[in-house]
Amino acid sequence: MSATTIAGPLCGSILKYMNGVNGWAGWQWLFLIQGLPAAVLGVLIYFLLQDKPANADWLTSTEKNVVRYNLETDVKDIESESEGTRWDMSCDPKVCLLSLVYLVLLGATYTMVFWLPTLIQSWGVKALFLIGIYSAIPNAVGVIGMILIGRNSDKWHERRWHFAACVAIAALGLGITTLLAGHWWPRSQRFPSR
Numbered sequence: 035m036s037a038t039t040i041a042g043p044l045c046g047s048i049l050k051y052m053n054g055v056n057g058w059a060g061w062q063w064l065f066l067i068q069g070l071p072a073a074v075l076g077v078l079i080y081f082l083l084q085d086k087p088a089n090a091d092w093l094t095s096t097e098k099n100v101v102r103y104n105l106e107t108d109v110k111d112i113e114s115e116s117e118g119t120r121w122d123m124s125c126d127p128k129v130c131l132l133s134l135v136y137l138v139l140l141g142a143t144y145t146m147v148f149w150l151p152t153l154i155q156s157w158g159v160k161a162l163f164l165i166g167i168y169s170a171i172p173n174a175v176g177v178i179g180m181i182l183i184g185r186n187s188d189k190w191h192e193r194r195w196h197f198a199a200c201v202a203i204a205a206l207g208l209g210i211t212t213l214l215a216g217h218w219w220p221r222s223q224r225f226p227s228r
Contacts, residue, residue, distance in 0.1 A: 038147065039173040044068075046166020060162070139201065142208050146172065156215055172207075 048067055053060035084090040087101040123129055154168045179200075187196040 039170045039177060042166040042168075042170035042173065043163070044166070046161075046163040046169075049162040049166075051163075135201070139204075142204060145208065146211075150211075153211065153215055 045064060045068075048064045049060035052058070052063035052067075055063065058066075087093060087098045087105070090098065093101065150169050150172070151165050154165050159165055159168065183196055183200060187193055
C-alpha cells in the first residue's frame with residue numbers, strides 16, 4: 035500500500051515531465067525508469083542474496099539464530115500437521131471460502147489500480163501529475179487504516195471481525211466508486227485540471 039501511495043505521484047510526474055525528452059513519450063520513460071531497475075535487481079538478487087541465514091553476512095549472530103529458530107519451528111509445525119491430499123484440501127469449505135475472498139480482494143485491488151486514474155480523468159482532471167496525486171489518496175488512507183486497524187486488532191486479540199469489517203467497507207467503497215464514473219458528487223463540482 036505504501037508503495038502505491040508513492041507510485042501514483044511518481045508515475046504522474048514521469049508521464050508529465052519526461053514526455054518528449056529525447057523523443058520518447060512519457061509512458062516509454064515510465065517503463066524504462068520503473069521497469070529497468072526492477073529487472074536489474076531481480077538478476078542481482080539471484081546472485082547476491084544468501085541461501086541460508088547462516089551465510090548472510092549482513093545479519094548479526096542474534097538475528098541469524100532468530101531466523102534459524104523460526105525456520106525450524108515452521109518445519110516442525112508443517113510436519114506435525116495431519117496428512118491429506120490436494121483433493122481433500124480443495125473440498126474443504128474453509129479453503130474454498132478463503133480462496134474466493136482472496137480472488138475477490140485481488141480483483142478489487144487490480145480494479146482500483148488500473149481503473150482509478152481513468153475514473154479521476156472522467157471527473158475532468160486532465161493533468162497527469164494531479165491524476166497521480168489524487169490516485170495516491172485512497173492508498174494513503176489505506177496505509178493509515180492498516181496501522182490503526184492492526185493496532186486495534188492486536189489490542190483486542192481479534193482478527194475475523196476486523197477483517198470482515200475491512201472487506202465490507204472496501205466493497206461499499208468500490209460500489210460507490212463505480213457510481214461516480216463521469217461525475218464527482220455533486221455533479222457541478224469539478225477538480226482543477228492544472
